Amino acid sequence: MKSPEIPITDDHIHFNPRAGRGVEAAKDFWRAGGTHLFMVSLPAYSLGVLPRTGDDYREAFDETLRVAELVRGVGITVFPVLGVHPVELLKYAESVGLQAAEEIVCAGLEVAAGYVEEGLAVALKSGRPHFPVAPEIAAASERVLVRALELSADAGCALQIHAESGPCADILDLAARAGMDGSRVVKHYATPDTPLVPSFLAKQEGLAGMARAGRRFMMETDYMDENSRPGAVMGPKSVPRITRHLLESGAITPGDAWCIHAETPGRVYGVEIAL
Numbered sequence: 001m002k003s004p005e006i007p008i009t010d011d012h013i014h015f016n017p018r019a020g021r022g023v024e025a026a027k028d029f030w031r032a033g034g035t036h037l038f039m040v041s042l043p044a045y046s047l048g049v050l051p052r053t054g055d056d057y058r059e060a061f062d063e064t065l066r067v068a069e070l071v072r073g074v075g076i077t078v079f080p081v082l083g084v085h086p087v088e089l090l091k092y093a094e095s096v097g098l099q100a101a102e103e104i105v106c107a108g109l110e111v112a113a114g115y116v117e118e119g120l121a122v123a124l125k126s127g128r129p130h131f132p133v134a135p136e137i138a139a140a141s142e143r144v145l146v147r148a149l150e151l152s153a154d155a156g157c158a159l160q161i162h163a164e165s166g167p168c169a170d171i172l173d174l175a176a177r178a179g180m181d182g183s184r185v186v187k188h189y190a191t192p193d194t195p196l197v198p199s200f201l202a203k204q205e206g207l208a209g210m211a212r213a214g215r216r217f218m219m220e221t222d223y224m225d226e227n228s229r230p231g232a233v234m235g236p237k238s239v240p241r242i243t244r245h246l247l248e249s250g251a252i253t254p255g256d257a258w259c260i261h262a263e264t265p266g267r268v269y270g271v272e273i274a275l
Contacts (some may be wrong), residue, residue: 006254007273009036009200009261010239012081012160012188012220015067016042020225024238026071033240036077036261037272039068039123042159043085044108052096054107057084061115079271081160082112082126083148086141090133091273102140106147113151123267125188127162144170149178149185158269160182160199167193184268189222189233197268202238208251216264219243 010029014021025077028078029037044051044060051057062083084105092101115121126148128141145161152159159180161171172182172195183197190198192206200207201245211218219242221234243261252260262273 005275006258007035007039007237007262007275008033008240008243008257009188009218009265009273010034010221010223010236011038011187012040012219013037013042013236013267014042015071016046016225016239017067017070018047020227021066022225023070023074025223025225026074026076029236029240030076032237033244034076034236035275036079036145036265037071038079038081038160038265038269039064039071040081041083041112043088043091045088045091049067049180050095051055051092051104051108051113053104056104057111059110061112061121065115065120068227077273079123079269080114080121081123081125082121084102084108084112084144084159085125086129086144086162089141089144090129090137093137097237098136098140102144105144109144109148109151113157115155116155117255122271123158123160123186124155125149125160125162127160130162130164142174147175147180149175149180151176152184153180156270160186160188161196161254162188165189167191167195169195186268188220191216191248197264202242207242208246208256211252211256211260217260218265218268219260241261 014121041064047060049060068080071078089101089105175182175185185196187194187196188199199220219239221238223236224232266273
């Protein structure tokens, strides 16, 4: 979709030159008509960083910002999202114990919030495991999530949530208690039953119907950029291609597309999205 008349935004995408295609994948997004994206930091360990303090996360966050600048060179507007993937708690607990791991990831979130306050990133990411875990792991994960909500509230930014499939409605209550605006809590890899702000995979069924009904949502690929898993979760061309199909088929209107790709993310993240 060359020279799109509206922005085309991927709400959750990764680029990893160390393990994947990096900027070449970003070029695919751009050539397909993509204009804006929220580039989410990868787990620190996947970048070769095994943090033992919050400051150790800076190496992973700085790498995310470095790659973001390379992607901007393609002609894409990039909004970095920094934080700690919930699986990191489990991984670090294996070597340092659960209590120390909880302290490490919370400190990492505090460092990420500093990047937001400096204007280097637009949002935080956190969450809880999307698979069954021991009760003590679940409790620690919930405390980390609450800390992320508190930090997002203090920084005045949005929070992307990685969590189990389903509504996750209790997170709205956690957000309220943390002083966090629930309209800025985004459920990554969302299902339609969530009361959080949904970020749907581009292949989610019923996108057109939800758009026509006035449902506010965003679209994502969760592209992982790993050569060992090419195209996982969806390829970088997916959001622009599927949006183009929906528009050309008449399934959605240009106004619907504007709401998905510009108005909603602009409001949630507090950024300007325009061509």
